[in-house]
Amino acid sequence: MNPTPTSEAELLQRARDIAGLTFGELAAQAGMNVPENLKRDKGWVGQLLEWHLGAKAxxxxxxxxxxxxxxxxxxxxxxxxxxxxxxxxxxxxxTGIQGVTWETSHIRNKLSRVLWLPVEGEREIPVAERHVGSPLIWSPSAEEETMLKNDWEELMELITLGQVNQITAHTGEVLQIRPKAANSRVKTEAYGTSGQRIRTLPRGFYLRARFTAYLLEQYFA
Known part of the structure; x- marks a missing residue:
């Protein structure tokens, strides 16, 4: 694996260096096998890119x-x-979300500075032949942050009120919460409407495709 980059400029240069290359070429450099498809290997692309860019987290x-x-x-x-x-x-x-604000939240920290790497994703392109696109470094504008914060507050309020099972993929304009588990047997703790502990599927925060589409149009244009 490449050493951890010591500056944003170094990271961006590494990302530019792999732009235009295929997953097959990058996997050969990393000594990794290319999966036939990504259904069972959802995290493979991320691991490949992390290897080349030097991510250690x-x-x-x-x-x-x-x-x-x-x-x-x-x-x-x-x-x-x-x-x-x-x-x-x-x-x-x-659980354990009393006193958490958008400003102190883990998701805001994650989204405060993002290196976006578009990659070819059409299913009929063999995985090894898919190309990496040009990188983009982004921080949310004041307007974008407000959109994210509003959705986050709405979603967290539902969780706090014990309504986690009422949250659907339609809740939230740019940010949504969806089940995040390898299978439906995986359960985690949450609270029900009367404050009792319940077992439910783990959830994840996702940015809607229309929001990332807007970012690509806005900042790549």
């Missing part, structure tokens, strides 16, 4: 590059350059 609840305060997010895009799916940000806390 793994699944720890910090940014991917904590030393320089940057998070890495890849976006699978279509032939027309539109995101094909929503983007996972981090696990949504379901």
């Amino acid at each position: 793994g699944s720890k609840p910090v940014q991917d590059f904590p030393e320089i305060g940057v998070e890495l997010k890849s976006i699978p895009i279509s032939y027309t350059g539109k995101p094909l799916e929503s983007t996972f940000v981090c696990v949504a806390p379901l």
Whole structure:
């Protein structure tokens, strides 16, 4: 694995160096096998990019590059350059959330500075032949942060009120909460409407595809 970058400029240069290369070429450099498809290997692309860029955080609840305060997010895009799916940000806390504000939240820290890497994601392109696109470093504008904060506050209020099971994928304009588990047997603790502890699926925060599409249009144009 490459050493951890010591500056944002170094990280951005590494990302530019791999732009235009295929997953097959990058995997060969990293000594990794390319999976036939990504259904069972959802995290493979992230691991490949982390290897090349020098991310060390793994699944720890910090940014991917904590030393320089940057998070890495890849976006699978279509032939027309539109995101094909929503983007996972981090696990949504379901307990121990008293006193947490947007300003002190883990998700705000994750989204404060993001290196976006678009990657080809159309299913009919063999995984090894998919290309990495040009990188973009982004911090939310005041307007974008307000949109994120409003959704976060609405979603966290529902969790606090014990209504986690009433949250649907339609709740939230740009940010949504969805189940985040390998299978439906995985359960975590949350609170029910009368404050009792319940068992439910773990949840994750996701950025809606229309929000990431807007970011790509806004900042790549």
